[in-house]
Structure formats: structure tokens, C-alpha cells
Amino acid sequence: MxxxxxxxxxxxxxxxxxxxxxxxxxxxxxxxxxxxxxxxxxxxxxxxxxxxxxxxxxxxxxxxxxxxxxxxxxxxxxxxxxxxxxxxxxxxxxxxxxxxxxxxxxxxxxxxxxxxxxxxxxxxxxxxxxxxxxxxxxxxxxxxxxxxxxxxxxxxxxxxxxxxxxxxxxxxxxxxxxxxxxxxxxxxxxxxxxxxxxxxxxxxxxxxxxxxxxxxxxxxxxxxxxxxxGSAFVGKLAFQNNMGLKKVARLESQVTEIKEVPKGFNIGYSNAYKTNKKTKVAIIPCGYINGVDVQVGRDMFRPVDKFRYIIRDIKDALKKQGHNVNINGQICEILGRIGTFHVTVDITGKDIKVGDKATFEVNTTLVNSNVERVYE
Missing domain, CATH: 3.20.20.10 (Alanine racemase)
Structure with a gap:
């Protein structure tokens, strides 16, 4: 859950x-x-x-x-x-x-x-x-x-x-x-x-x-x-602060399925990703309905805003890895497009099993209200 x-x-x-x-x-x-x-x-x-x-x-x-x-x-x-x-x-x-x-x-x-x-x-x-x-x-x-x-x-x-x-x-x-x-x-x-x-x-x-x-x-x-x-209490700021404010929330899920797929296998909607080798993957029942990789709308009124977002997108595209999830302390890459309720994760060469805890960083305001909030 x-x-x-x-x-x-x-x-x-x-x-x-x-x-x-x-x-x-x-x-x-x-x-x-x-x-x-x-x-x-x-x-x-x-x-x-x-x-x-x-x-x-x-x-x-x-x-x-x-x-x-x-x-x-x-x-x-x-x-x-x-x-x-x-x-x-x-x-x-x-x-x-x-x-x-x-x-x-x-x-x-x-x-x-x-x-x-x-x-x-x-x-x-x-x-x-x-x-x-x-x-x-x-x-x-x-x-x-x-x-x-x-x-x-x-x-x-x-x-x-x-x-x-x-x-x-x-x-x-x-x-x-x-x-x-x-x-x-x-x-x-x-x-x-x-x-x-x-x-x-x-x-x-x-x-x-x-x-x-x-x-x-x-x-x-x-x-x-x-x-x-408001946002300062939850460690969510638009700039780097020197007060040492910490993020206070994380989204937790579990690995529900593990399998191996062959080279050239399509992952996710629109066949947006294809494996380049035999790959071991984990399925986690957590998608954009839960706030995974969901962003607020972009303001594109000014040329400087358009330029800023273009630069950000280029930086993201040049990263060696895309979006990640932490599974039992191991950083794993999310493959393909994020689904409504699920993501597929590359766990090749990692010691991960069904039931292991998966942790995502999310914008808490965008997490579905049906997701339980737990203070601990």
C-alpha cells in the first residue's frame, strides 16, 4: 500500500x-x-x-x-x-x-x-x-x-x-x-x-x-x-536556503513484481523505451496519480521563462539517468513513461525482491488525497 x-x-x-x-x-x-x-x-x-x-x-x-x-x-x-x-x-x-x-x-x-x-x-x-x-x-x-x-x-x-x-x-x-x-x-x-x-x-x-x-x-x-x-515548514522552497531546512515527506510503496525482459523489449505506453540488453525489472504500483514526477504548470508568458525551461529540459535530457526511485537504499532508474498507477524500474545487478520498500521524492501537494498520510 x-x-x-x-x-x-x-x-x-x-x-x-x-x-x-x-x-x-x-x-x-x-x-x-x-x-x-x-x-x-x-x-x-x-x-x-x-x-x-x-x-x-x-x-x-x-x-x-x-x-x-x-x-x-x-x-x-x-x-x-x-x-x-x-x-x-x-x-x-x-x-x-x-x-x-x-x-x-x-x-x-x-x-x-x-x-x-x-x-x-x-x-x-x-x-x-x-x-x-x-x-x-x-x-x-x-x-x-x-x-x-x-x-x-x-x-x-x-x-x-x-x-x-x-x-x-x-x-x-x-x-x-x-x-x-x-x-x-x-x-x-x-x-x-x-x-x-x-x-x-x-x-x-x-x-x-x-x-x-x-x-x-x-x-x-x-x-x-x-x-x-507555509512551504518553508515542509522544506519546499524555490531557492537554496542557508537555514538547513529539511524536506519532511517521502512517498513510500513496495515492489510487487519482478521479471526479466529480453533485449529490444518495449517498456511502458507509446513504446517510448526499448531495452538495449536483457534487463531485470521491478514493478511498483505508484504512478503520476500518486505525484510521481508530476509538476505544476509552467508559466510561459515571458521569453525568459521559455528560455529557462528549455535550459532545464536540456540539462535533464543530458543526464546519464532519468527519473529514479530508492529501493532499500539502492538508486534505480525508472524506465519508459510513468503510468497512472505504476512504474517499471531497472534493477539489473541489484539485490531486490518482491516486498522491498520503494521511496520517491514528490511534490506533496500533488499526491492523491486517497494516499494515506502517516506521521512518524
Whole structure:
């Protein structure tokens, strides 16, 4: 049976390193410390929401964040009562009401959302609505556009005048913190400029936070009052870090069949691979439905992106071996195309038998939800 194994020791080490890094510039003059908001979107990055959140609660975390209404409701269904921030703004009345009814901190990023929230506050006068304001500093998704300051001020004054609505924080999101330092600093400046304008207009900004995992590591001077950390906890970063963060999960399966095939034998769909000698192969019931060699979609809008992917593909093509799997500590090459549920592996000359453990490195967010998650 396939399972995604989460190494609790590695996860705990990552937690400790991240806690230390969060306090690198603090406490400040007022004795405040940076708040870590634990992002648990996409089923806690594929690690199972219930088990992952409970692990984090046991480490002292009490503030979490998700990206969708469905994730927020599931968080509450699992029985967790900790602070929960919905990172995306929505102007859909039913969604806002659902979030408020489940004691979720909403994000407000447009005048349409402001109008809906004010209307809901009249319908639910017994509810104290908690909110964070999002400013779009150049990402092009949720949030008030940083240049439209008059619209932002007018909308937020309307919120502030409503005694049932409490603005607890203000934030933005960086678009390319892992690669583009210049643009990240520009976004940060835009955010700080907006905050100063809001304060000049006597608008409460609450907790300020801009850093995702990449910015949290690369730009400690931008930590402000809080940071949003998700992928760093699981050791999944877009760049090499110097913090020693470890990958925390591996996909495990077993060898279910072994056989020898002759020279010139086709392996896998489309006859994409043909053996060049008599070959001993193992069959493992783990394919792309389990996340094996599955990649997220490529962004091909800019020529530089196309060039980057071409270079990466050329490097992969020139490698002596293709995709590998670890079977009992022995690195074995996957032959042919990866199937939906199976892979065929070259084990020629290796001491491998049916039942031996096979381990894959995978993107945990892409592992099928039917695969069991085991913390050990």
C-alpha cells in the first residue's frame, strides 16, 4: 500500500529554525515579537490538514491561514478553534457570511467586499466581524490597488465607522520574492507608503505582514509584525536556503513484481523505451496519480521563462539517468513513461525482491488525497 510518510523529527527541526529566524531582529523597542501565521492551504501542502495542524498546535502555534472558503470550513470542521485568516478577498455575500459564521478572519480587498461586509453587519448585529485589509502592490490578484488611495481610504473609513467591524491587520503579497529582489523591495516600499497614508488619515491598520516563506528567509528586515510561513515548514522552497531546512515527506510503496525482459523489449505506453540488453525489472504500483514526477504548470508568458525551461529540459535530457526511485537504499532508474498507477524500474545487478520498500521524492501537494498520510 502506498503512503506519504511525514518525518516528525525533520518537521520539528524546521519549526525550531523558523521560530529562531522569526526573532532575528526582535524584540523591538516595545518588546514585541514577530507573529508566525502558519499557512495550511492545499490540505496543509498535502500533509493532511488535521494531523498537520494538530502537530503545529502542539508546537505552540495559534494563528493559521488558508486560501479558500472550503479550506476555512474544513479547518473548523476538524474542531480547531485557533485564529484563522482567509487570505483571499471575496465579494460574494454567501461566502462572506459563511466565513463570519465560522469565526474566520476575512480579508477585504475591494469596495465591493466592503459594501457586502457592511450590509452583513446589519443582518448579523450580534457578530463582531474581524478582518484584515489586503493591498495589491503589484501582483494583480486580490486587494486594493496601491495607486487608488482615495478609493481605499474612502472604503476603509466606511469600515472603521462600523462598530461591528474590527480591522485587525493589513497585508500584501509578493509576486517573486525568491528571484526578483528589486521588485520585491519596490512592492515593500509601495506597501509602507500606503500604510503611512492610511495612518495619516487616522485609519487603523492593525498587524502588518508582507512576508511569505521566501521573503521571510531572504528579507528579515521585512518581517514587520507578522510573517506568513507555509512551504518553508515542509522544506519546499524555490531557492537554496542557508537555514538547513529539511524536506519532511517521502512517498513510500513496495515492489510487487519482478521479471526479466529480453533485449529490444518495449517498456511502458507509446513504446517510448526499448531495452538495449536483457534487463531485470521491478514493478511498483505508484504512478503520476500518486505525484510521481508530476509538476505544476509552467508559466510561459515571458521569453525568459521559455528560455529557462528549455535550459532545464536540456540539462535533464543530458543526464546519464532519468527519473529514479530508492529501493532499500539502492538508486534505480525508472524506465519508459510513468503510468497512472505504476512504474517499471531497472534493477539489473541489484539485490531486490518482491516486498522491498520503494521511496520517491514528490511534490506533496500533488499526491492523491486517497494516499494515506502517516506521521512518524
Amino acid at each position: 502506498n503512503k506519504l510518510v511525514i518525518n516528525k523529527e525533520n518537521l520539528l527541526q524546521n519549526v525550531q529554525k523558523i521560530k529562531e529566524h522569526a526573532q532575528i531582529n526582535l524584540p523591538d523597542d516595545n518588546g514585541n515579537q514577530v507573529k508566525i501565521i502558519v499557512v495550511v492551504k492545499s490540505n496543509a501542502y498535502g500533509l493532511d490538514l488535521k494531523q498537520y495542524v494538530q502537530f503545529m498546535v502542539n508546537q505552540g502555534f495559534d494563528f493559521f491561514a488558508v486560501s479558500t472558503v472550503q479550506e476555512a470550513i474544513e479547518f473548523r470542521k476538524q474542531g480547531f478553534t485557533q485564529q484563522l485568516l482567509m487570505l483571499s478577498s471575496t465579494g460574494i455575500k454567501e461566502e462572506i457570511k459563511n466565513l463570519i459564521e465560522n469565526n474566520v478572519i476575512i480579508t477585504i480587498g475591494s469596495k465591493e467586499t466592503v459594501n457586502q461586509v457592511c450590509e452583513i453587519s446589519k443582518e448579523m448585529p450580534e457578530k463582531k466581524i474581524k478582518a484584515h485589509v489586503k493591498i495589491d502592490t503589484g501582483f494583480g490578484r486580490y486587494g486594493f490597488v496601491y495607486e487608488n488611495r482615495e478609493e481605499m481610504i474612502e472604503a476603509l473609513k466606511k469600515l472603521q465607522d462600523n462598530k461591528n467591524i474590527e480591522i485587525q491587520g493589513t497585508f500584501t503579497h509578493f509576486s517573486n520574492a525568491y528571484y526578483d529582489e528589486k521588485y520585491t523591495r519596490l512592492q515593500f516600499k509601495r506597501f509602507i507608503d500606503c500604510i503611512e497614508v492610511l495612518k495619516m488619515n487616522n485609519i487603523e491598520t492593525g498587524m502588518l505582514h508582507v512576508c511569505n516563506s521566501s521573503a521571510f528567509i531572504k528579507f528579515p528586515e521585512m518581517h514587520l509584525n507578522a510573517v506568513r510561513v
